[in-house]
Amino acid sequence: MQGLIAFLFVFSIIVIIHEFGHYYFAKKAGILVREFAIGMGPKIFQVRKGETVYTLRLLPIGGYVRMAGHDEDEQEIKPGMMITIVLDSENIVQKLNFDDKLIIENSVPFQIEDADLHKDMTLTGYFINSEEKVTLTVSKTATIVESDGTEVVVAPVERQFNSATLWNRIKTNAAGPMNNFILSILVFIIVGFMQGGVPTNDAIIGQVTEDSAAQVAGLKEGDKVLSIDGVEIHSWDEMTKIVRSSADKALAV
Template sequence: MIHTIVAPIIVFAVIVLVHEFGHFIMAKLTGMKVEEFAIGFGPKICSVRYGETLYSLRILPLGGFNRIMGMDNQEYTDKRAFVNRPVWQKLLVVSAGAAFNILLAFAIFTGVIWHEGKAVFPDYPVIGEVISDTPAERAGLEAGDRILYIGKSKIDKWTDIHGALANAGNTVLEVQISRAGVRHTVTVIPANRDGRTILGITAYVQVTPVSFTESLHMAADRCVAVIVGVGKGLMYIISGSPQGEVAGPIGIARIAGNVADTGILPLLLFIAILSLNLGVMNLLPIPLLDGGVIVLTVLEGLYGRKLPEKTLFYIQMAGIFILGGFFIYAMASDITALFR
């Protein structure tokens, strides 16, 4: 129960704080005036002023926010205001949030891979894990058992198991195994589940240590794979494909609680994947998102001055409409998943 409540708070807080810290640090580096950096939302619990910036802790621990002078598009005489800075500096500040989300994911992937090593599937017919309440557990199979025969089918590789179990659901099978060098024969009745015949075992996976340099390369590959997956998911949603699935706040909170129950490393990996999703989504050229601000900043740079207020109003209304529709779609998916 605690995981269900605390894990989502940790996940959202880390991802949003890292995003906002990206905007904050880049604003500082480019000489802009940051009026406040807040951890959390809502009423202040406490605050301290260091230099020109107020650092505050607020009551709702779901991320945080920045107040950078001039990001409200009002006129300012201070040359350090966002609206008065060069276009390239504005672009750096706006894109830094998504960049830091991507860097967070890269750092987590690197650390986990370096700590855990590289998992390799050697295709040995050796049981890695026996899943509870399955035919394999009831038959007495154990992790480390080497499967020699299923019925009359000789098993040389893990991939041979699928063929040996084809159309064998709910039938009595003799499975010959080698355990600590001693042969045993057990009787198993495979189950039919979702159109598949299963025993309830997972494959043996060989874990080998990797160097820090290797972990950097593998983490980069993982980030690219997730980003490509996000792109494909967006295309599925836009095209109306049933493969296009999206989780809203309820779904993410539910997943975070479930993942937290399995351990700290899976939770870290979930944070990495979600951080990448947030980073990529925030760069979409939709008004009110960072990507939309980037497009407007570029247009204003080309135009030589601010866009007309009426034009900005219509652009912002379009952004509200798009994001509102996406939020409703995500919430509907969450509610449907709860009843599924």
């Protein structure tokens, strides 16, 4: 069980670092990042900061960054759908609620006939108990409460992935794998230091145990053996070969 927990923890760290690469360069390029998710499946926690909602999901087997217009699953909008909307004092839509289990203060029911939340930023349809079709302006900072309760920001076309320059799109896509590559180098360096550096084949004395031949000979940890019985030593392998072939002989080091 501890091994599984350790694996999931390390895997989550790798995922976070990978996805942060995409997230960081998307933000720098002006691409709207709707969601930064850790885990997959049903949402168990969310907090929205600025334009991005940060979610923790039930299955700890991955994660993702939802960039507007980049292979994302947008909330499905069909003619005839009944939702609730929140309007400001100028009748501009500030929130669209597709979660039928959520009741939002000051919201009003609205039946959708058509919606353009990318270019024209309009919502067309009917208020409840009215046969008059209206077209409302949707704010470019409006939010959408999706059917699972996740609240994300609308994505005008200029904030979408494909509107970014080619170079910015390349950097955003490559940033995740690049972060993992950098992480692997850092882990290699850290492990190397923890193990006392990279192993070498030099004839250098390591730990000297009590009453060992090395201690009797006066050798200390870190000493480098230069010669044995006048024979020059160039490697650990050479030293051990001579010692093993002279097990019953006194050697001058």
